[in-house]
Amino acid sequence: MLLTVTSRNVLLPGFDLPRPATINVDLKTGKIIEVLLGYIGDEACNKSRDLHFVDAGDKVILPGLVDAHVHLEEPGNQDWEGFWTGTQAAAAGGVTTLIDMPADSSPPTTTPRNLDIKRRSTWGQCWVDVGFWGGAIPQNQAELGPLLSAGVRGFKCFLIDTGIEEFPCVSESDLLTHMSHLQNSVMIFHAEMQNASSPARHRLNPRSYQEFLSSRPKELEVDAITLIIRLQAMYPSVICHIAHLSAAAALPIIRAAKDRGLKLSVETCFHYLCLSAEDIPDGATEYKCTPPIRKDSNRNLLWDALVDGTIDCVVSDHSPCLIEMKGLERGDFMEAWGGVSSLGLGLSLLWTEGKKRGISLGQIIRWMSVKNAELAGLSGTKGQLKVGHDGDLVIWDPESEFKVSKEHLYFKNKLTPYEGMTLRGLVHKTFVRGRLAYDSALQDGFTGLQPFGELL
Numbered sequence: 001m002l003l004t005v006t007s008r009n010v011l012l013p014g015f016d017l018p019r020p021a022t023i024n025v026d027l028k029t030g031k032i033i034e035v036l037l038g039y040i041g042d043e044a045c046n047k048s049r050d051l052h053f054v055d056a057g058d059k060v061i062l063p064g065l066v067d068a069h070v071h072l073e074e075p076g077n078q079d080w081e082g083f084w085t086g087t088q089a090a091a092a093g094g095v096t097t098l099i100d101m102p103a104d105s106s107p108p109t110t111t112p113r114n115l116d117i118k119r120r121s122t123w124g125q126c127w128v129d130v131g132f133w134g135g136a137i138p139q140n141q142a143e144l145g146p147l148l149s150a151g152v153r154g155f156k157c158f159l160i161d162t163g164i165e166e167f168p169c170v171s172e173s174d175l176l177t178h179m180s181h182l183q184n185s186v187m188i189f190h191a192e193m194q195n196a197s198s199p200a201r202h203r204l205n206p207r208s209y210q211e212f213l214s215s216r217p218k219e220l221e222v223d224a225i226t227l228i229i230r231l232q233a234m235y236p237s238v239i240c241h242i243a244h245l246s247a248a249a250a251l252p253i254i255r256a257a258k259d260r261g262l263k264l265s266v267e268t269c270f271h272y273l274c275l276s277a278e279d280i281p282d283g284a285t286e287y288k289c290t291p292p293i294r295k296d297s298n299r300n301l302l303w304d305a306l307v308d309g310t311i312d313c314v315v316s317d318h319s320p321c322l323i324e325m326k327g328l329e330r331g332d333f334m335e336a337w338g339g340v341s342s343l344g345l346g347l348s349l350l351w352t353e354g355k356k357r358g359i360s361l362g363q364i365i366r367w368m369s370v371k372n373a374e375l376a377g378l379s380g381t382k383g384q385l386k387v388g389h390d391g392d393l394v395i396w397d398p399e400s401e402f403k404v405s406k407e408h409l410y411f412k413n414k415l416t417p418y419e420g421m422t423l424r425g426l427v428h429k430t431f432v433r434g435r436l437a438y439d440s441a442l443q444d445g446f447t448g449l450q451p452f453g454e455l456l
Contacts, residue, residue, distance in 0.1 A: 001027045003434040005393055007056035008039045011063070013384045016362030018060050025391030027052065030433025032391050056395045059428060062365060063385045064096025064128075064392025065347060066372035069243060069267065069315035071339070072098070072130075075121040076106025081320045081412050083125035086343060087453055089318075089410035091127045091438040092445055093344030094427045096392035097383075097456070098128060099376050102135035102156055103167040104319070110135040110167070111143045112150045119455060126453030127437050127446070128430075129390075131376060133188065137167055138174050144181045151456070153376045154186025156243070159193040159224045172227060179235040186375065188241045191250075192216065192291055193224035207283045212333035216292045218247035225250045229257045232264055241375060242266045244317050246291035248301035255310050265375060266310065268302050269317045270349045271340045275299075275417060283331025287417045289319070290338045303357060306367060313371035314350060318343035320413050328415075341416045344409065348423035351398065355424065361398070378456065391434035400426035410445070 003025040009018035012035065020039035025032055041055035067090065074082040090098055100118075102109035109115050109132055122130060134152035136144065144155065157178070158169040170178070179187060205211050225242060232240040242254070245268045257264050271289060276296040280287045287293060305311045319339025327336045342349065350364050373383030381390050403422050406414045430438040435452045438445050 001052060003027055003052045003054070003391065003431070005054045005056060005061060006040045007061045008058050010061040010385065011361055011365055013386055016360035018361065023061065023385060023393065025434035027434045030391050032385065032387055032389050035385060035387055054395070060361070060396045060398055061385070062094065062394040062396055063369050063383055064394055064430065064432065065094050065368045066097040066376065066378065066383050067095045067316050067343070067346070068099045068313070068372040068376050069317045070098045070100055070343060071104045071319045072100045073104040073320070075117060077104055080104070080322055083122045083130070085410060085412040086318070087125070087127040087130065087451070088446060089344040091430045091432070092410050092427060094347050094394035094396060094430055095343070096128045096430060096432045096437070097131070097373070097378065099131045099133055099153055102133050103162060103164055106166060108135050108167045109133070109152065110137055110140050112146045115147060115150050115152065122455060125451060126455070127451045128432055128453045129456055130453060131378070131456035135167060136170060136178050136187065138170055141177045141181050144178065148185060154188060156188040156190070158190040159227070160190065160220065175231055179231060179238050182235070182238050184237050186239045186241055188243050189224065189228050191224040191228060191242045191245070192220040193227065194220060195223055206332040206334045209277065209280045209282055209284070209287070209333060212288065213277055213292050213294065215334070216290055218249040221245070221247035221291055222250045222253070225253060229253060229262065229264065232257070232262045236263065239263045239265065244269050244272070244291065245302070245311060246272050246294055248298045248305070251301060251305050251310055258310065265312045267313045267315050268306070268311050269315055270342050270346050271417070272302055273299060273314065274349045274353045284417070285326045285328060285331055285333055285336035286415050287340070288326070288333050288336050288338050289317070289340045307363070313375060314346070314367040315372065316342045316346050318411070320411055323413050323415050326415060341411055341413065342418060343411050345404065345416070345418055345423070347396070347427070348425040349418065351425040352423045391431060393431040394427055395429040397426050397428060398424065400424070402426060
């Protein structure tokens, strides 16, 4: 049995603009078996009563998006987020593959046993495909090989205090031991590092965003990335990936490392590309994240680095918490939990901001699908509309506009700095391996559907 999806606008690999095409997906295997140039809707839609024929007309067919940096926080903190609500939010935004971060669940994903506990907590809950990063913490180097054998896509570590007792940060000596245990694997770094040369900051007004921004200066990122580059040169088989780059001041040393041929990759996030420090009101702790959202001039340099390839990919770093943990009444940036919630909004955010900058749809898909799939070791099955890849498809209207309100938010705790913003680009349908995972025409987008997501 086949799913056939046809449109006058299909974004195929290697192209920046959509073109007429037809995609055939084998529903038994979930794989794309044929990609035909040309739109067949006009001639086929009146003849076929096949429920598995979809004529998207002028709407755009995109490959399913891949978000390689998401905190789903289950088990243990499923009142913050969870696999059911998090993967629904992903599907509603055209994301068909998530890679879950290890730190915010309890227990964290730092041993094979803990990975098994997390896997079991997903049963019957995943609307999209889900993979896992393992955690690198002090003294767990013996767990890294078994975690890779158990299926994690690589590892995440922190170079600065996490505030999470079960997931402490690592030192340089820890990393020397950890990286000696890894071959051809990925180590992801939260790249902020406090050291003796970091400027001292004094807390004055905890409601002031500028005071909070000063407490996480660009030097923390530059110092951490300097260490990461040195470590990568020492362990050249380990792919070192810089998570959520915020400070444009680090771009020159990143460019120099890439020019030397080091295995270094870099992501940034929607909030660093779409928000600016100048626009954040004092006390508005929904904007708090680490590293912080910086000034507009910094944001422009991040966009330039995306375009020239210094930054490889864009992720959500969806990191929610209970709304009360943001302390909205007090507005204390120093005490509020850090993290921006955006899962499901990313494509619209990047398209809306990118249009102002002459960014093509093909560029956005490279940053949100192709490069994230490569990072997670999934480039053979995810991120592109190619024969042999999974039949992950999104039917999307690039012209539809909507004002972000709580009804557009499928994640559990509906607090986001984007509420009230007018965005362009709306997902109509999402297919995961040929199966319908989201349909905007249905009540709440999911009524009558079943979660068929798999673990990767």
